[in-house]
Amino acid sequence: xxxxxxxxxxxxxxxxxxxxxxxxxxxxxxxxxxxxxxxxxxxxxxxxxxxxxxxxxxxxxxxxxxxxxxxxxxxxxxxxxxxxxxxxxxxxxxxxxxxxxx
Numbered sequence: 001x002x003x004x005x006x007x008x009x010x011x012x013x014x015x016x017x018x019x020x021x022x023x024x025x026x027x028x029x030x031x032x033x034x035x036x037x038x039x040x041x042x043x044x045x046x047x048x049x050x051x052x053x054x055x056x057x058x059x060x061x062x063x064x065x066x067x068x069x070x071x072x073x074x075x076x077x078x079x080x081x082x083x084x085x086x087x088x089x090x091x092x093x094x095x096x097x098x099x100x101x102x
Contacts, residue, residue, distance in 0.1 A: 002042050016091060069093065 003014065004025040020028075032040050041049070052059040069090040 002045075066093065 002025075003017070003019045004022055005014075005019045006022050028040070039046075048059065051062075069087050
């Protein structure tokens, strides 16, 4: 399930990332309850799962790099004010991901 805007509201880090609105998330969950799909995953999640199966080292490298690019929230012990600054690489990832959600 993709991130929902309310779930990350305390952090400004995700402002530029393509997140679901609460109504969209509710719609996905309602469809899942009614139609009971075997799997509930966006296309990007399915791609990540396939990469993990075929090339786990590559998947770990990508996940590690994305973790490095996104600052820790102040509430979780991160630097004060760090959550308002994104590295240029993180902004590039946000731009690439725009419109990729399922």
